Amino acid sequence: MKATHLYLLLHVFLSASVLVHTFEPFTTALVVGLGATLGRTIYNYLHESCDSKWIALNATGLQVDLENKMFGQHIASRIILKAVNGFITNDNPKKPLVLSLHGWTGTGKNFVSQLIADNIYKEGMDSNFVHMFTSELHFPHSSHLDTYKSQLQQWIKGNVSNCAQSMFIFDEMDKMHPGLIDSIKPYLDYYDKLDGVSYRKAIFIFLSNAGGESITQTALDFWKAGRAREEIELKDLETLLSLAVFNNKKSGLWHTSLIDKNLVDFFVPFLPLEYRHVVQCAMAEMKARGHRPDRGVADQVAKDVVYFPKSERVFSVKGCKTIQSKLDYYL
Known part of the structure; x- marks a missing residue:
């Protein structure tokens, strides 16, 4: 839709530029003004500005x-x-x-x-x-x-x-x-x-x-x-x-x-992450890559992560930081 709108704007703008050379002075001034306005419209459409069109909380x-x-x-x-x-x-x-x-x-x-x-x-x-x-x-x-x-x-x-x-x-x-x-x-x-x-x-x-x-x-x-x-x-x-x-x-x-x-x-x-959270990170990363989330793969990845304290292995030492690279090995 955006590409279509841009095409139409460019088409009208270029048409106005051609028309400048075919009309008499008064009409030419009008067309030039129209072209300048369209130029600004195109610029604002493409370039980020500090207004609600570009900045608004969702x-x-x-x-x-x-x-x-x-x-x-x-x-x-x-x-x-x-x-x-x-x-x-x-x-x-x-x-x-x-x-x-x-x-x-x-x-x-x-x-x-x-x-x-x-x-x-x-x-x-x-x-x-x-x-x-x-x-x-x-x-x-x-x-x-x-x-x-x-x-x-x-x-x-x-x-x-x-x-x-x-x-x-x-x-x-x-x-x-x-x-x-x-x-x-x-x-x-x-x-x-x-x-x-x-x-x-x-x-x-x-x-x-x-x-x-x-x-x-x-x-x-x-x-x-x-x-x-x-x-x-x-x-x-x-x-x-x-x-x-x-x-x-x-x-x-x-x-x-x-x-x-x-x-x-x-x-x-930000609390340290547990095994279950690392699994969730792996599942989310698979989804983000366009893969169907596989719990088995997520478990394999999570088991590869280092946890602490060493005896209880409760929290991931690096949280979910290494999940992306580890997934490359399993996918």
Whole structure:
């Protein structure tokens, strides 16, 4: 359908260009104006812009994705759905939405960031208004910290000036230089505008392995007590998590004023994944590849994964991170 509409627009536009050479001046001016208007229409049709056509929350889509694609993360799924929905539907938020996602590798932090982007931006992670920063790529040298601070401030200011509803994702926060993230504190605070720019509609997501020990220990304690992981609530983890992150000298959030000033809206824990969740990941990956999900294959893949503690083999060491490569062997 989109291709058909584009063809018709191009056909009319080209026809108008030909007609320019056949009419008298007054008519020519009219046709030229028509051609210019059609040109802008075609440009806007093809190029992403900062408006509701390209940026709009699909709340139902986000809920379905969290339910069907996120496994073993009942706390994270619930928090993210409510936080994102509440923020986007608020026409006058008092500050940007700031989410800090924590847990071991392979538990779904990067993946859920993608789901959020996919259900807000028409272009998803490829949107011009979604920006990903990775510590080792963008901020590799501690000796350049002051330069990084200045660059980061300019990047964020420039992108929010271009589109108020921008999203910024900071991966590997546990590897980020302490103090760097504090340079953007003013943009996350309760200000109406800073130098004429409002940051209130932006979204900031921090991804980190920091705090993973506290989350895992809590999950293990529940398991040892014979309690279901679904009984774990945010209140069982949030305080422990924020303290663990704040006091971790290897974390980009170490002694950060973002925590001290309560600018992080939610510390979102991602629980370690069990065998059954790894099976679900394998089944979902087979479906995504166009294969009919095979429980037997999923079980084989899940059995190949390393679990801990060694004696009980309760939690996957790498979550679902290696599932894609392992499936290549069995399919």
